[in-house]
Amino acid sequence: MKTLVVFYSRTGNTRRVAEEIQNSLDCDIEEIIDTKKRSGPLGYMKSGRDASSGKLTVLKDITHDPASYDLLIIGTPLWAWHVSTPARTYIHQNHTKFSKVAFFCTAGGKSFGGTSRT
Numbered sequence: 001m002k003t004l005v006v007f008y009s010r011t012g013n014t015r016r017v018a019e020e021i022q023n024s025l026d027c028d029i030e031e032i033i034d035t036k037k038r039s040g041p042l043g044y045m046k047s048g049r050d051a052s053s054g055k056l057t058v059l060k061d062i063t064h065d066p067a068s069y070d071l072l073i074i075g076t077p078l079w080a081w082h083v084s085t086p087a088r089t090y091i092h093q094n095h096t097k098f099s100k101v102a103f104f105c106t107a108g109g110k111s112f113g114g115t116s117r118t
Helices: 013-025 040-052 085-097
Strands: 003-007 028-031 071-079 100-106
Touching: 003 013, 013 028, 013 071, 013 100, 040 071, 040 085, 071 085
Parallel strands: 003 028, 003 071, 071 100
Antiparallel strands: none
């Protein structure tokens, strides 16, 4: 089964999990790159606001076509109990190319029982 791990990581935590999955499955990997600056405390606050309002963003071009894979594993951090804006944008732009999809998410803190879907 041809598998692709696609992930967005603001701080590196989701990247580490994505790389572990890639190494375990010996598959391709692609990082979702957001063009919006999201670093630091202000970036953290803006990211939570964008995610909770369902905004989309502008991504850099991808190199792997998701239609070429049997399984797509999408990784995202949770922002304000929501899928990150870059991951939401990737899904929005490419969902018609997905065959089988699995997801993983990373989060800091407590209380993620109320996490919403995309």
